[in-house]
Amino acid sequence: MGEARGHPGTRFVHVNRPGHAHPLDYLDTAQDVEVFLDAIAGTRAIALDTEGASFHKYLDRIYLLQLSVDTRSAIIDPLPIGTPAKLGALLEDPKVEVVFHDADYDLRLLHQDYGWRVTNIFDTRIAAQLLGLTAFGLAALLERYFGLKLDKKHQRADWSMRPLTADMLDYAAQDTRHLLELRDLLRNELERKGRWAWAAEEFQRLEGTRWEPEDPGSAFLKMKGARDLTRRELARLKELVAWRDGIAKQLDRSTFRVMANEVLFEAARAGATTREQLAAIKGMPRGMLERQHAEILAAIAAGDAVAEADLPRFPKAAKWDKDPDFDAKVAKLKTVRDEAAKRLELDTGVLCARDRLEAVARRVPRTREELAEVKELRRWQAEEMGAEFIKALAEFAPRAAGDKAPAARATTPAAGATTPAAGGDGSPKASAASSAARVTSPSRPPSDSPYKDG
Numbered sequence: 001m002g003e004a005r006g007h008p009g010t011r012f013v014h015v016n017r018p019g020h021a022h023p024l025d026y027l028d029t030a031q032d033v034e035v036f037l038d039a040i041a042g043t044r045a046i047a048l049d050t051e052g053a054s055f056h057k058y059l060d061r062i063y064l065l066q067l068s069v070d071t072r073s074a075i076i077d078p079l080p081i082g083t084p085a086k087l088g089a090l091l092e093d094p095k096v097e098v099v100f101h102d103a104d105y106d107l108r109l110l111h112q113d114y115g116w117r118v119t120n121i122f123d124t125r126i127a128a129q130l131l132g133l134t135a136f137g138l139a140a141l142l143e144r145y146f147g148l149k150l151d152k153k154h155q156r157a158d159w160s161m162r163p164l165t166a167d168m169l170d171y172a173a174q175d176t177r178h179l180l181e182l183r184d185l186l187r188n189e190l191e192r193k194g195r196w197a198w199a200a201e202e203f204q205r206l207e208g209t210r211w212e213p214e215d216p217g218s219a220f221l222k223m224k225g226a227r228d229l230t231r232r233e234l235a236r237l238k239e240l241v242a243w244r245d246g247i248a249k250q251l252d253r254s255t256f257r258v259m260a261n262e263v264l265f266e267a268a269r270a271g272a273t274t275r276e277q278l279a280a281i282k283g284m285p286r287g288m289l290e291r292q293h294a295e296i297l298a299a300i301a302a303g304d305a306v307a308e309a310d311l312p313r314f315p316k317a318a319k320w321d322k323d324p325d326f327d328a329k330v331a332k333l334k335t336v337r338d339e340a341a342k343r344l345e346l347d348t349g350v351l352c353a354r355d356r357l358e359a360v361a362r363r364v365p366r367t368r369e370e371l372a373e374v375k376e377l378r379r380w381q382a383e384e385m386g387a388e389f390i391k392a393l394a395e396f397a398p399r400a401a402g403d404k405a406p407a408a409r410a411t412t413p414a415a416g417a418t419t420p421a422a423g424g425d426g427s428p429k430a431s432a433a434s435s436a437a438r439v440t441s442p443s444r445p446p447s448d449s450p451y452k453d454g
């Protein structure tokens, strides 16, 4: 694109490497997007990031798209444009590699908003984790590989506001400007360590990532701490969550900004029947108390009115949970996993999260073929640990005929099932997000910024 145009004050020239200019275009008309995409047609790699506003909004959507090819970057404002269809064609072209840092949430939004299914993905976060790096946030990686220090001042910016300042756009552009170079370094390192096949398998599993709609009637059971409540308190919580969702939707505000989960839990436990009792709950927002106390009390009363027999309960534990040897099997597998993690210098959760060990424990495989039937386990994990897994379970009796393992655990978060190496002990970010910030709708938690190390 030859001409500088559009938003005055939003065009910059950045220096990527000494003597190497890397221009940034701000595109807020369909025509500008078209011209830009024509100019980069034929590219074989594109770095992409999106900005949503889950910290601020009830239903998240894409408020900004940042993209880079090796010589230039652009920011697309989708609000005046709608779906930038040509970009979708590029991202869905299997010949074009699309590089993200932490693709999961971006992929969900891209599918939700535009229906795109991105193919040929490279995720620099997963690559870094598979290399054994413990600081795998984007900021940490850019500092490690390029000595760059990213500014964090707009970390919690509201990307739904307009106009965005030049400063904010400059900040947003940092997310993709160095990603292609970073990808090259990570890929080389993966190959050197013999782990490229691991990464390729993980990246392939990212394709098709999308939101799995949650049942609003049971989402409250997945909130952190719900298992500590009595069934009566759960009934109140259910009503309170439904009330909060209604308000959040109406205000288009993220649920935790309407009322924090801890406050809902406290209200459910206290079973308040008066405004004074509500006011005594720590963290109860004053304005909410002022305007909404009658509705909050009504929600609690509705929970109290539920008949004993109809009180909510957690779904029954699956059959394998009753296997008296189950914990012992998992412990054996864990020993194998932990030793392998030491040998490979990998975080245990990155190497093989607990839910995958449990899947193996349910199957009790006797052969490599049987192990391969455990869908949760990656091929590379089976290669690294499979023989040891089989040996570790040899002392346990095989499953009785007809005692089929369930296809999937009831508690497996659908959203996270495809997300590899999410960090920690494998609790996937997306599901942590939905219980931390919002119950019934997808959300990225406020702390889950690419500038933070997982």
Ligand SMILES: [Zn+2]
Binding pocket: 049, 050, 051, 175, 450
């Ligand atoms: Zn970003």
